[in-house]
Amino acid sequence: MSEAAAEPGNAAPDLLPLFVWLSPAFPVGAFAYSHGLEWAVETQDISDLASLDRWVDDLLRHGGPFADAVLLAHAWRAARAGDEAALVEVLELASAFAPSRERQMETLNQGDAFLAATRVSWPAPLLERVPALWDGRVAYPVAVGIAAAAHGLPLAPTLAAFLNAVAANLISAAVRLVPLGQTDGNRALAAATITVREVAPRAAGVPLDAIGGAALKSDIASMRHETQYTRLFRS
Amino acid sequence: MYATELPSEAAAASIPVERRGQGRVSVEALGLDGRTVRGRIAESGFARVRFPLSGRRGRSLEAVMINTGGGLAGGDVAQTCLHAGRGAQLVVTTQAAEKVYRSDGATSRVDVELTVEAGGSIDWMPQATIVFDGARLERSIAADVAPEARLLLVEPVILGRTAHGERLSHGLLADRWRIRRGGRLVYADGLHLDGDIARTLDRRATAGGWAAFATLLLLAPDAEARLDAVRASLGLSEEGEGLPDGLDAGASAWDGMLSVRLLARDGAPLERAIARTLGTLGVAELPRIWHS
Numbered sequence: 001m002s003e004a005a006a007e008p009g010n011a012a013p014d015l016l017p018l019f020v021w022l023s024p025a026f027p028v029g030a031f032a033y034s035h036g037l038e039w040a041v042e043t044q045d046i047s048d049l050a051s052l053d054r055w056v057d058d059l060l061r062h063g064g065p066f067a068d069a070v071l072l073a074h075a076w077r078a079a080r081a082g083d084e085a086a087l088v089e090v091l092e093l094a095s096a097f098a099p100s101r102e103r104q105m106e107t108l109n110q111g112d113a114f115l116a117a118t119r120v121s122w123p124a125p126l127l128e129r130v131p132a133l134w135d136g137r138v139a140y141p142v143a144v145g146i147a148a149a150a151h152g153l154p155l156a157p158t159l160a161a162f163l164n165a166v167a168a169n170l171i172s173a174a175v176r177l178v179p180l181g182q183t184d185g186n187r188a189l190a191a192a193t194i195t196v197r198e199v200a201p202r203a204a205g206v207p208l209d210a211i212g213g214a215a216l217k218s219d220i221a222s223m224r225h226e227t228q229y230t231r232l233f234r235s
Numbered sequence: 236m237y238a239t240e241l242p243s244e245a246a247a248a249s250i251p252v253e254r255r256g257q258g259r260v261s262v263e264a265l266g267l268d269g270r271t272v273r274g275r276i277a278e279s280g281f282a283r284v285r286f287p288l289s290g291r292r293g294r295s296l297e298a299v300m301i302n303t304g305g306g307l308a309g310g311d312v313a314q315t316c317l318h319a320g321r322g323a324q325l326v327v328t329t330q331a332a333e334k335v336y337r338s339d340g341a342t343s344r345v346d347v348e349l350t351v352e353a354g355g356s357i358d359w360m361p362q363a364t365i366v367f368d369g370a371r372l373e374r375s376i377a378a379d380v381a382p383e384a385r386l387l388l389v390e391p392v393i394l395g396r397t398a399h400g401e402r403l404s405h406g407l408l409a410d411r412w413r414i415r416r417g418g419r420l421v422y423a424d425g426l427h428l429d430g431d432i433a434r435t436l437d438r439r440a441t442a443g444g445w446a447a448f449a450t451l452l453l454l455a456p457d458a459e460a461r462l463d464a465v466r467a468s469l470g471l472s473e474e475g476e477g478l479p480d481g482l483d484a485g486a487s488a489w490d491g492m493l494s495v496r497l498l499a500r501d502g503a504p505l506e507r508a509i510a511r512t513l514g515t516l517g518v519a520e521l522p523r524i525w526h527s
Contacts, residue, residue: 045439058440067425096414096423099496101489210409212425216448216498218440223485223496227471 013154015161017122021147022165024172027117028110028140030165034173034233035064035106036222041177045217049184052174053191055218056167060195063215065166067097068107068141069159069203070211075145076155079126084133087146091130093208094139099219102226102235110140114147124150159200167192173233255310255341258282258303264296266322266355271296274320282313285330287523295324299524300361302333307345309338309371316348319355319384328522329361332393337369342407349378349386356385356455358518362525363391363447363502371407379415385455386414387516389509394436394446397501402446404433416454422492424450442498445483447505451495453516459488464515465495469508482508 020026037055040046046055059065071094078086094111098104115138119127127150130138141162148158168189175185222235258281263274271294278284281304287297300315307313319325335343345364351357366372380386392410394403410426428435436442453461463472465486470478478484481500486493495512499505510521 040440051439054438055440058438062435062438062441092420093423096420097425099424099494100485100487102487104489209411210425210427212409212411212427214426214428214435214441216442216496217483220483220485220496220498221440223487223494224471226487227466227473 013152013157015153015157017151017153018148018158018161021114021118021122021144022161024169026114028113030110030169031172032233033106033110033169033235034177034225035059035103035170035235036218036225037170037173038177038231038233039221039225039228040218041174042228043221045221046174046178048178049180049187052171052178052180052188056170056188056192057195059170059215059218060163060167060192060199062213063218064103064213065163066199066203066213067211068139068166069163069200070206070208071097071139072141072145072159072162073155073204073206074208075142076149076158079146079149084129088133090208091134091136091138091142093211094142095136097139097211100222100226103219103222106235107139107141108137111138111143114140114143118143118147122147122151126150155204156200159204160196163196163200163203164193167196177232255308256281256304257312259314259316260284260300261316261318262298262325262327263318263320264323264325264355265320266324269322270294271323271325274318281311282315293519295326295356297326297328297522299328299330299522301330306334306336307343307372308336309343310341312344312346314346314348317350317357317359319351319357321352322354323352324356326358326522327360328524330524332362333364335364335366335370335372337367338371338406340371342371342373345372345374347374347376349376349380351378351380351384351386353381353383355381356387358387358389360387360389360513360518360522363393363506365393365396366403366406366408368395368401368403369406370403373407373409373411375411375413377413379418380454382417383456385517386453387455387518388412388452389449389513391449391502391505391509392447393502393505397446402433403428403436405430406432408432412450412452414452414454416491421454421490422452422494445498445500447499447502449495449497449505449509451497451509451512451516453493454491455517456491457517458491458493461493461515461517462486462488465493465512468512468515469495479504479507484508
C-alpha cells in the first residue's frame with residue numbers, strides 16, 4: 001500500500017478519525033502543555049502575533065514538533081509493515097528523545113493517554129500488541145502513528161493533522177499567556193497551516209538515525225520553565 | 236573560485252582524497268586496589284593518546300587525546316573508544332580545540348563510543364569543536380553505562396571562527412547522541428543543521444544568532460541531587476546575580492540524569508560557564524591541559 005492513500009482506487013480516504021483524535025476535545029490533556037512557550041512569553045521572546053508566528057514556525061521546522069513528526073512517520077511505517085523490531089526501535093527512541101524533564105513528561109503523558117483512549121474507543125488488534133512489544137511508556141507521536149496505521153489512515157494527512165494540532169495547541173497557549181485576541185489567534189492558526197504543508201512531507205523523508213533539530217532556545221525555555229514562578233502550564 | 240579563499244581554507248580543501256585521514260584511539264581503564272590503571276591502549280592514524288603525569292592524582296586516570304593532523308578535513312574519520320572497567324575512573328580531554336575545516340564536499344565523521352561498568356566512571360570533556368564555515372561534520376556519541384556507574388559528557392561546539400568574525404553559514408552539522416543505561420536507551424538527542432544555516436541560527440527559538448553551544452549530560456546515582464547547585468553555578472537561582480552577559484542556559488534533571496544546555500554569543504562566555512559548572516557536576520579539578 002502506498003503512503004499516499006490507504007484505500008484502493010480513487011476514493012478519498014476517510015479521515016474522520018484524525019479529526020476526532022487530534023481535536024482539543026480528545027482526552028490527552030494537550031491543553032496542559034506549552035512546550036516551554038510559557039517561558040518564552042515570560043522573556044518576551046513571544047509578545048505579539050508576529051513573534052508568535054515566528055516561534056511556531058521555528059518549532060515546526062527545527063524544534064520538537066518536527067522531530068515528533070519524524071517519529072510519527074517511522075512508527076506509522078513500522079506498524080503498517082508489521083515490522084515489530086522497527087516499531088520497538090521507534091518506541092524506545094521516542095521515549096528517550098527529550099532534552100528536559102518536562103519535555104519528556106509532555107510527550108509520555110499525552111502518548112499514554114492517547115493510547116489508552118484509542119484502545120478503548122477505537123480498538124484495533126495492532127493497538128493491543130503495543131503492551132506486549134514494549135514495557136515502557138509511549139511517546140505521543142508514536143501513539144498517533146500506530147493508531148493511524150492500525151486504522152488504515154494514510155501517512156501524509158496524518159502527519160499534517162498532527163503538526164497542525166501541535167501548532168494549534170501552542171497558539172492556544174500563547175493566546176492565553178501573552179494575551180492575544182481571538183482574531184490574532186486565528187491569524188496565527190492560518191499562518192501555521194502554510195508551514196505545516198511545507199514541513200510535513202519533509203519530515204516523512206528523514207531517516208530515523210538523522211532525527212534532530214536546532215531549537216536550542218526552545219529546549220532551554222523548557223528547562224527554565226521548571227522554575228518559573230507563576231505557571232499555568234505543566235511544560 | 237579559489238581567489239576568494241583564505242590560504243588556510245585553500246590548504247584544507249586541497250588535500251587529495253587518498254590522503255584523507257583516519258584516526259582511532261581506544262583506551263581501557265581498569266580499577267585496581269582503589270586506583271585506576273591503563274588496560275589495553277590502541278592508537279592508529281592521526282589519533283594519539285597521552286597520560287600526563289600531572290593527571291595522575293586521586294583515584295582517576297587522566298588521558299589527553301591528540302590529533303596529530305591538527306584538525307579534520309572533509310572526509311576524515313576520527314574514532315574514540317573509551318572503556319572504564321569496574322571501579323575505574325577515567326577522565327578524558329583533548330589537547331586542543333578540534334578544528335573542522337571547510338570541506339570540498341566530503342563529510343567528516345567523529346564517532347565516540349563509551350562504556351562504563353558498575354562502580355566506574357568516565358568524564359568525557361574534550362575542548363571545543365570549532366566548525367569552520369563550509370565544514371561538513373557528522374558526529375555520533377554512543378554510550379552504555381551500568382546502572383551504578385557515572386558518565387559525564389561535556390561537548391562544546393563553536394560555529395565558525397568567531398574570533399575572526401566568521402559564522403557558520405553553510406555546510407553540515409549533524410550530531411547524534413544515544414545514551415544507554417543497563418542496555419536501555421535513556422537519553423537521545425539530535426542536532427541537524429544544513430542548507431541556509433545562518434538563517435536557521437538567527438531564529439529566535441534556535442540560537443537567536445549566537446554561535447556557541449554545549450550540552451552537558453551527567454548520568455550518575457547522584458545526578459538529580461546536583462540540580463540546585465548546577466543552576467546556582469550558572470546564575471539561574473532566584474537569589475543569584477542572574478545569567479552573565481552573552482550566555483543563555485537551562486538545566487533539568489530526571490530519571491537519574493542531569494542535562495544542561497548552554498547557548499552563548501561566542502566561545503568565551505561558553506567556556507567560562509563550563510568551567511564554573513564542572514565542580515557542581517562532581518569534577519574535582521579541571522584538566523591541567525585546559526590552562527596551558
